[in-house]
Amino acid sequence: MEINGVEIEDTFAEAFGIQVSRVLVTAATKKFAKIAATEATGYATSVIGCPAEAGIDCYVPPEETPDGRPGYMIMICNMSKKNLDHELLERVGMCLLTAATTAAFNALDDADETLKTGQKLKFFGDGFEKELDIDGRKIWSIPIMSGDFLVEAELGIKAGVAGGNFFIMGDSPSSALIAAEAAVDAIGAIEGAITPFPGGVVASGSKVGSNKYKFLGASTNEKMCVTLKNEVEGSEIPADVNGVYEIVIDGVNEEVVKEAMKVGIEAAVKVPGVLKISAGNFGGNLGAFKFNLHDLF
Template sequence: MEINGVDIKDTYAEGFGIKVTRMLVTAATKKLAKIAVTEATGYGTSVIGCPAEAGIDGYVPPEETPDGRPGYTIMICQGGKKALDHELMERIGMGILTAPTTAVFNCLESEDVLKTGNKLKFFGDGFEEVIDIDGRKIHSIPIMSGDFLVESAFGYKEGVAGGNFFVLANSKMSALVATEAAIDAIHNVEGVITPFPGGMVASGSKVGCNNYEFLNASTNEKMCVTLKDKVDSDIPDDVYGVMEVVIDGVDEDSVREAMKQGIKAACNVDGVLQISAGNFGGNLGAYKINLQDLF
């Protein structure tokens, strides 16, 4: 199968289940909101080594937010409820409460909730109040710059992590340009994040390690350009640039749509030769998203 002359390999991306929460962070200006969400989603590329996978979902204009101010939706993902609860406390408490003029609202309706705001209210030392904004229970916590507003509870659900695809091109620059185009397209899909730096994974990995028993993940040597002549490589001879995109979403449909839009965008860039995907033979997760089935 080809798209614009780019070979879409007959393979699949292997995703796995993860608990997901989604929230809206607003502030007095778009710039201040972006600063807060950037801080709150830092160190969140992969649960291989990070305490959570986290990222910015998208921008929300003032006319669409509960308090009429600009904001961004973000997602935080973790394998267990207790760990996710801890991450919300840490990231909201240290990354958003500390930022000027911010407010945080729940963006995921679910019967399963984490009472993060109800815990954070105690920072107010007895001066906190409960107010109503757009029918939501909000804790108003006095801070030096005014009041920090946080919804009492945040919904969470079982989402999908690890949706992915590889961009293989005739040069490193072509791979970079194509992957940036893919990320821009993915940002138009609601309910997904690309948690790696700039949405791009430079250091694709495999489960386990060939030479060091103490590592649970290591470099994917079969996809390393500089190792083409040294290992049983999966890279075609005419490929000299490889980048990966990893996607987490609120459900499988969201991840599939993000992969589809990202791949289509990448295939419009000169120099892209092939689109592939990473899987582990079914050993990592229950979700198998075949690339060709997306189209």
């Protein structure tokens, strides 16, 4: 299959089940809402080494938020409900409560269950906290230097999908990177999906375990390294490819991840110099979700 003259390999992306929370972060200005959302989603590219996978989902205008202020939707994900509970408490408490003028609201109407994040954070108020009702939501108002930090008593979580992906192969590093940026921008329009790596772009693909160092749980995927294409047996880099980037997607459900992959690929193949689109998998042996690239179209 080809799209815009770019080969779409007949392969599939293998993804995994994950627990997802979606939180609306508002502030007095769009700038401070973005700052808070960025802080709360830091150090969260991959659960291989980070305590969570997280990212900014989308901007929410004032007319669509419970407190009538600009906001950003963020997603925080972890394989374990217990670990996600811990991450929500730390990220809301240390990154949002400390950020100027912010408030945090549950943004999962279809949650499987809720965690008492705000109910726990109220104790920071040291007895001066107050319970409010905003738009039918139970909110805790916690006094802080700049005024009050508002947080919804319970934040929802649900079963989602992590690790939807595709590789962009270009004739140069720059063509692959420009295409990756275009893909991330397109995926940004899909609500309920995030690209958790820096700038949404994965520079260092990995494989399970290591060929040489047995103490490693993951190591570089040498078959996808452009500088090793003439050195490694079984290299998956075509001779004319000199730049490769991966886009990884987490989403609230399977359909959202499919749509994000589709629009991301459609954006990438419009960039001159892109030669091929592929995807990463483990032979179908590890992940519960399989997204065949041809089926997306």
